[in-house]
Amino acid sequence: MAEIETLVTEIARKAREASRKLTSLSTEVKNRVLLETARRLREEKAFLQAENEKDLAYAREKGLSAALIDRLTLSDKVIEGMARGLEEVAALPDPVGEVVKMWRRPNGLWVGRMRIPLGVIAMIYESRPNVTIDAAGLCFKSGNAVILRGGSEAINSNLALARIFQEALRSSGAPEEAVQVIPTTDRAAVNVLLTLDEYIDLIIPRGGEGLIRFVTENSRIPVLKHFKGVCHVYVDKFADLEMARRIAVNAKVQRPGVCNAMETLLVHREVAEKFLPVVAEDFKAHGVELRGCPETRKLVSWAKEATEEDWDAEYLDLILAVRVVPSMDEALDHIARYGSNHTETIVTEDYHRAMRFLKEVDASVVMVNASTRFNDGGELGLGAEIGISTTKLHAYGPMALEELTAMKFIVFGEGQIRE
Amino acid sequence: MAEIETLVTEIARKAREASRKLTSLSTEVKNRVLLETARRLREEKAFLQAENEKDLAYAREKGLSAALIDRLTLSDKVIEGMARGLEEVAALPDPVGEVVKMWRRPNGLWVGRMRIPLGVIAMIYESRPNVTIDAAGLCFKSGNAVILRGGSEAINSNLALARIFQEALRSSGAPEEAVQVIPTTDRAAVNVLLTLDEYIDLIIPRGGEGLIRFVTENSRIPVLKHFKGVCHVYVDKFADLEMARRIAVNAKVQRPGVCNAMETLLVHREVAEKFLPVVAEDFKAHGVELRGCPETRKLVSWAKEATEEDWDAEYLDLILAVRVVPSMDEALDHIARYGSNHTETIVTEDYHRAMRFLKEVDASVVMVNASTRFNDGGELGLGAEIGISTTKLHAYGPMALEELTAMKFIVFGEGQIRE
Incomplete structure (x- = not known):
């Protein structure tokens, strides 16, 4: 447990460091990373499928259902889908830096609201490994560092996908720790994650109701949750x-x-x-x-x-x-x-x-x-989504790039003081 | 404890019921309630000050500091300030129902984002009784039901203030349970509140760092927090x-x-x-x-x-x-x-x-x-504030009426189905 705690805390600390650098990354560099990741996903298909095969072999050995094995498989089509998804995200407008409105006060202050990244987002999800790339792409485009914790049955696939994203980050001079997969299947890692409110700003669980309830009840960090759709x-x-x-x-x-x-x-x-x-x-x-x-x-x-x-x-x-x-x-x-x-x-x-x-x-x-x-x-025209929120705080409904940002106030003064 | 639990749960359940009715209350009725409350605060000054005196007598007996007693006092000036505050909130635009943007999809669907109340808000605060009226006014104008839990030293003052607000609600045909003060100083009431995620949508603590940490660490409900200002x-x-x-x-x-x-x-x-x-x-x-x-x-x-x-x-x-x-x-x-x-x-x-x-x-x-x-x-021109958020989820910076709302998607169709 102490070892897991050190491991996960270190990942979160690095994510926080990376997130500060991401704030000032230009849209151009971000898009270059996304397109480069797409290119490498296609190019390194053989490597991805070999890593995926390790997970599939284990799944078959454990006797997992055909449906689950299907979801776990990085077929040519799934890989192409991830690459296209990244290209689409690259084509979307960058929400960071957008000044949504601006007004002038009687004393001459100009006040505006500017979109900024949330900081560090942790995704906790279940079997499909393509979530790794989809979530990483959206978080990165919106200037957030992301920590990914997928299902244990997909660990080799997820690590391989993250490695490709990290290579693209490195080759563009962006911080590699912007995208990290927790490299252990130990369940204790989730419990540790949920306590690291010093480093992590938001938890997004995606999966069954049990997972979501567990995360909600145990997290000290705000959670964007999607319970069920009746x-x-x-x-x-x-x-x-x-x-x-x-x-x-x-x-x-x-x-x-x-x-x-x-x-x-x-x-x-x-x-x-x-x-x-x-x-x-x-x-x-x-x-x-x-x-x-x-x-x-x-x-x-x-x-x-x-x-x-x-x-x-x-x-x-x-x-x-x-x-x-x-x-x-x-x-x-x-x-x-x-x-x-x-x-x-x-x-x-x-x-x-x-x-x-x-x-x-x-x-x-x-x-x-x-x-x-x-x-x-x-x-609905948001371009992509990272989940659907069914609670009203922060986001309600499909969450896309804008929902992965916050708005800070900016004020342009000319020496105003308060009387 | 079981008794407190029943009491607080019942208050929260009623708040939830009231909140459903508030959703469709017209701006006109809401403003009438706010102005009527302001009028009654001035008219019933003697009653308020008599109730306040009970708190003050107890505070003096307990030997509270002069500064604390000052903050606790419902002076003429404080009462006038609360009444004016409500008049100002009545003059602000109603955020509920505002359609912030609207766009058309290639298939002809019209998609918009409409502001709606959050639902039920619980405020947990310390000594100043004027927070009772300020918070109730902002929550009510934004269509939310509010549960107020002030400092135990202000209990009589807070109950008296809530009674005046409730009389104004009743006389305008609005649900009285839109504004409720927890009628006990038992600390267990806070612990119960923090678990009622079935009924309460948001907790706003206002006070020292200790209070805010306690609420954050123990709440199952999202918390808008303001730690400190360095x-x-x-x-x-x-x-x-x-x-x-x-x-x-x-x-x-x-x-x-x-x-x-x-x-x-x-x-x-x-x-x-x-x-x-x-x-x-x-x-x-x-x-x-x-x-x-x-x-x-x-x-x-x-x-x-x-x-x-x-x-x-x-x-x-x-x-x-x-x-x-x-x-x-x-x-x-x-x-x-x-x-x-x-x-x-x-x-x-x-x-x-x-x-x-x-x-x-x-x-x-x-x-x-x-x-x-x-x-x-x-x-900054927001009209009024209910606190300042220093974390990024949902709101960042001063929180006014808009921050007490969420946005739902509305879709106008003409029979579209998904292919």
Whole structure:
């Protein structure tokens, strides 16, 4: 334990040192590093895949599931995806140094707010090794040093990826310690990380609810967290039912295993009879299991019975809870009670109801007449994302480059003093 | 303990309920409540002062210092100050509902970012009872419910102030539980508050470093913290020395007991001989004790010797540490090492040095040619402040109405689905 503590503390201390240098790195140098890393990822594919093979061999030996092994694999496609991702981040505007606004005070002081890096960010994540490069790219572009702690099953892959990033840093004269992977799979390393508030400014956990709760409860450092996505589509009595059908199906089946997929469908009683039997056929065709309230089951005989747990469930699967509500108020109450502040959609043609939904629903992304699947940094136009925050401090919703910065005040004076 | 837990949890639960109603309260109603509270504070002065007298009697009995008793007193002037403060907050723009920006995606989606309240804020503070009204006013205007936990020596005053605010809430049809004071002085109440992350979104501690550390280390809820203000004025070799003198004196003596007062003066070696003996006379005239580095003491014979602790010290008193630095780099290193990320000023006539200081110094407010005393919400034009954050997550620097909000994404669609 003492050894791990020394190791991790030393990494964090170096990250802090590097972060001070990053503050004044030009956009040009940062972009050069990102493009150079992309180039080297492609060039050193053989090396990466050989290191990855060590992790895969161990995973197979341990009998990990095919799905997990798939996520762990650095295929040609995954490597190309990481390289392209870095090129896209290089093309995004640099948030650092942006003066968001500036105003003049009666005494002549000019006051502005300037974006600056947060400092040192620690990412704690699970299996996919591509997160190593995606997170490092975003943190670096926004001027932050990053400490990466991936899943133990990907340790060789992660170290190899970081090495490539560090070579690009070195060759551009940027501090190598801007990107570091914790070189041990010992779990104690996470506990140490969470106490180093002297060196680390932010922790971003990415993974299952268990990981996120553990980090939140044990961290002394602020945590940006994404709990779960229990997303609703509410089909209002004034909905265009054809549109509602398209949106509901897309929200559920286009990619059911992700956090912005719909988990519960709410249908206004006045349109339930017309809407539910039809959309149920769509769901059946896509192999979706329905779990309905009593009214739903009257209209869709094959739906299973929903229990209280179903309203809370994040299935991440081809399962959908369905509830008929007597009024929009009840839809709003249901969402306030069971929603996870992630993504909520109303389908309606009524202006006032659309506006009310937008204003009153408390979720990181609130939509009218669009699929919940659009809650994504890329889809919303932020360029890339490092996660989705479902709590309101610092960031709410998809977090991209801007969310990895803070704003300091700058003041231009001419000798003003306070009377 | 179980009783306290039930009491505090119930308060927090009610605050959460109230916060949902506050989201859709119109600006008009909010301002009416603020103005009505101001009116009642003036009208019920006798009641307030009678309740305050209970606290004062107890304080005298316990032998509290005159300074503490002064801070505890609800004088006519303090009451008028609270009432005016509320009127000023009523006059500020309502941040809630502001759509900060909006853009259109290639698929026609309109995406915007809208300010919303954070939810429930708990303030934990020490003696001054006027914080009760100041904090309640800002939280309420920004649509947040607030739970107030003041010093035990002010309990009767705080309860009386909250009662007046609640009467104004009730008479305007707003939820009374928007403003609640914890009605016990039991210390266990704070420990309970810090665990209620289900109901409370943000903790703001205001007080000594001990209180803030305790809250930070024990809270499961995000904390906006203001540690200490070790603020520097760096007098560059290209400074206008007359201006430097004015700024240095103002920064130290205009109000030495506050966090944005200067604690250490850094002087470039090339101007030390000309500047220090002169400014030292100013400080002497104001009764300031100087603690200098060896070079300073060669120039100012009566300065005491500074030790390592002096560079870290937040004196909050008529004491000043003084150091001669051989270069701007060393001034920057000194600030990076000993500064508290609060307020830093350079005095210089050199354009490049001014810009470098603004860019490189990591502090919530970085200034050129102005007194550190301007780090204040009112002085910087934010209208009012609830504290000054010296950490970068969520807010950095003075926190006013905007900092008490989050931004959600709103999306206007026309049936878009994700391909």
